[in-house]
Amino acid sequence: xxxxxxxxxxxxxxxxxxxxxxxxxxxxxxxxxxxxxxxxxxxxxxxxxxxxxxxxxxxxxxxxxxxxxxxxxxxxxxxxxxxxxxxxxxxxxxxxxxxxxxxxxxxxxxxxxxxxxxxxxxxxxxxxxxxxxxxxxxxxxxxxxxxxxxxxxxxxxxxxxxxxxxxxxxxxxxxxxxxxxxxxxxxxxxxxxxxxxxxxxxxxxxxxxxxxxxxxxxxxxxxxxxxxxxxxxxx
Amino acid sequence: xxxxxxxxxxxxxxxxxxxxxxxxxxxxxxxxxxxxxxxxxxxxxxxxxxxxxxxxxxxxxxxxxxxxxxxxxxxxxxxxxxxxxxxxxxxxxxxxxxxxxxxxxxxxxxxxxxxxxxxxxxxxxxxxxxxxxxxxxxxxxxxxxxxxxxxxxxxxxxxxxxxxxxxxxxxxxxxxxxxxxxxxxxxxxxxxxxxxxxxxxxxxxxxxxxxxxxxxxxxxxxxxxxxxxxxxxxx
DNA sequence: AACTATTTGTTCGTATGTATG
DNA sequence: GCATACATACGAACAAATAGT
Numbered sequence: 001x002x003x004x005x006x007x008x009x010x011x012x013x014x015x016x017x018x019x020x021x022x023x024x025x026x027x028x029x030x031x032x033x034x035x036x037x038x039x040x041x042x043x044x045x046x047x048x049x050x051x052x053x054x055x056x057x058x059x060x061x062x063x064x065x066x067x068x069x070x071x072x073x074x075x076x077x078x079x080x081x082x083x084x085x086x087x088x089x090x091x092x093x094x095x096x097x098x099x100x101x102x103x104x105x106x107x108x109x110x111x112x113x114x115x116x117x118x119x120x121x122x123x124x125x126x127x128x129x130x131x132x133x134x135x136x137x138x139x140x141x142x143x144x145x146x147x148x149x150x151x152x153x154x155x156x157x158x159x160x161x162x163x164x165x166x167x168x169x170x171x172x173x174x175x176x177x178x179x180x181x182x183x184x185x186x187x188x189x190x191x192x193x194x195x196x197x198x199x200x201x202x203x204x205x206x207x208x209x210x211x212x213x214x215x216x217x218x219x220x221x222x223x224x225x226x227x228x229x230x231x232x233x234x235x
Numbered sequence: 236x237x238x239x240x241x242x243x244x245x246x247x248x249x250x251x252x253x254x255x256x257x258x259x260x261x262x263x264x265x266x267x268x269x270x271x272x273x274x275x276x277x278x279x280x281x282x283x284x285x286x287x288x289x290x291x292x293x294x295x296x297x298x299x300x301x302x303x304x305x306x307x308x309x310x311x312x313x314x315x316x317x318x319x320x321x322x323x324x325x326x327x328x329x330x331x332x333x334x335x336x337x338x339x340x341x342x343x344x345x346x347x348x349x350x351x352x353x354x355x356x357x358x359x360x361x362x363x364x365x366x367x368x369x370x371x372x373x374x375x376x377x378x379x380x381x382x383x384x385x386x387x388x389x390x391x392x393x394x395x396x397x398x399x400x401x402x403x404x405x406x407x408x409x410x411x412x413x414x415x416x417x418x419x420x421x422x423x424x425x426x427x428x429x430x431x432x433x434x435x436x437x438x439x440x441x442x443x444x445x446x447x448x449x450x451x452x453x454x455x456x457x458x459x460x461x462x463x464x465x466x467x468x469x470x
Numbered sequence: 471a472a473c474t475a476t477t478t479g480t481t482c483g484t485a486t487g488t489a490t491g
Numbered sequence: 492g493c494a495t496a497c498a499t500a501c502g503a504a505c506a507a508a509t510a511g512t
Binding site for chain 2: 013017024025050053054057058060061062064080081082084085087088089091092094095097098099102103105106109110113163164165166168169
C-alpha cells in the first residue's frame with residue numbers, strides 16, 4: 001500500500017487560495033475580518049499581484065469572502081451559512097440534474113422530521129419566534145413578498161430543530177422552491193390562506209412530536225394539492 | 236413598487252464568468268467540451284487576459300470546469316454531480332457550522348427513506364448492480380479502502396431511489412462521513428462484518444418497501460452501536 | 471530524441487475607478 | 492477639492508507544460 005502522498009504541482013493561485021481558506025477555517029480570520037490587502041499578500045506569499053487576485057477571486061467564488069473596493073476596501077470574510085449549499089443545488093437544478101418535483105418530494109420527507117425535532121426542542125423563546133413569524137406573515141400584501149414571508153415559519157422551524165445540517169438542507173430546499181416555483185401568480189388566499197400554520201405551530205409549541213410531524217405532513221399535502229388545483233385552473 | 240431593475244456594475248471577470256456559466260447551463264458547452272482558449276475569449280469578450288483568467292478561475296472554483304495545461308489544454312466542462320454539494324457541506328463542517336453527529340442524525344432520517352424508494356423502484360438491472368456492489372465489498376482487504384468500498388451498497392441504493400436530489404444529498408452525506416470519520420482504525424470485521432448488507436439488499440430486491448426501510452434502520456443502528464463500542468475499546 | 475506549435479502559468483509596469491477622510 | 496488606499500483593468504513579456512511531428 002502506498003503511504004506516500006502524491007506531490008501535487010499546485011498552481012500558485014490555488015495554493016494561495018487554499019492557504020487562505022485554511023486560515024479562515026482555523027479561525028485566524030473570522031467573519032467580518034479583513035484579509036490582508038493585495039499588496040500585503042504579495043509580500044506574504046512572495047507571488048505576483050495576478051496570482052493574489054486569482055486566489056481571492058477563488059475565495060469569493062467559494063462564498064468565503066466578499067470583496068469591497070475603495071479605501072477601507074479589501075476582502076472581508078463572510079458569515080458562511082447555507083447559502084453556498086443553496087447555490088450548489090441551484091446549479092444542479094439549472095443543469096437539469098434534478099427537477100422541482102424531486103425537490104418537493106424530499107421536502108415531504110424532511111420537513112415532517114424537522115417539525116418533530118422542533119417540537120422536541122422547542123423552548124419558550126423559540127415559541128415566541130414562531131408566533132412572531134406567523135404574525136408577520138399576514139402583514140404584507142403584495143403577492144411575491146407575501147409568499148416569501150409566509151414561508152418564514154418554515155425557516156424558523158428549521159432553525160429550532162437543533163440539527164444544523166438538517167437546518168442547512170431544509171433552508172436550501174425552501175430557498176430553491178421560492179426561487180424557481182413562482183412561474184405563475186395565483187391569488188394568494190387560494191394557495192395560502194391565513195392561519196394555515198396555526199395548528200402546526202401549536203403542536204410544536206406544545207412539544208407534541210407526533211402531532212407536529214402529522215400536522216406538517218398534512219400542511220404540506222394540503223399546500224401541494226392547492227397548488228395543483230390552482231395550476232389546473234389558471235393554465 | 237419599484238419595477239426597475241438595479242443597474243448592477245458587475246466586475247468584468249464576474250460578468251464573463253456568468254456568461255460562460257449560462258452557456259454551460261444552456262448546453263452550448265457540454266461535459267467534456269473545451270471552452271474557447273484564453274486568447275479566443277479575449278477576442279470574444281473584448282477584455283484583457285487577466286479578466287478572462289479570473290473568470291475561468293471562478294468557474295473552476297465553482298466546480299464547473301477543469302483546467303488542463305499544455306497544448307490541447309484549456310478549460311474543459313466537468314461532469315457535474317453531487318461533488319459540489321459535498322464540497323459546500325465540507326466547508327460548513329470545517330468552519331464548525333455543523334458536526335458529525337448532526338450529519339449522522341440526518342443519515343438516520345434519510346437513508347431508511349432512500350431504501351424505501353429504492354425498494355419501490357428496484358428493477359432487475361438495479362438488483363444486479365446491488366448484488367455486484369455487495370460482492371465487491373468483500374474483495375478488498377486493506378482497511379481504509381475496504382470501508383470505502385463497503386459503502387458502495389449505500390451509493391447504489393441512492394442511485395436507484397429515483398430522486399436525484401435525494402441521491403445527491405445522500406451521496407454527499409456518505410462522502411462527508413467517509414472523509415471525516417476515519418480518525419481511528421479498528422479491525423474491519425468488528426465494525427463491518429461481511430454479509431451485513433444481505434438482508435437489506437434482499438428486502439429491496441423483493442420490492443418490500445416496509446421491510447427495506449426497517450432493515451436500513453436496523454442496519455444503521457447496528458452500525459452506530461458497533462462504532463461506539465469499538466471507540467470505547469480503543470480509546 | 472529533438473523540435474515546434476499551442477495553451478496555460480506567472481510576472482511586471484502602468485493606468486483607471488472607487489470609496490474614505 | 493484633494494490626497495490616500497484600495498481594487499480593477501490592460502498589455503507585453505517570458506516560463507512551463509503538453510501534444511504532435
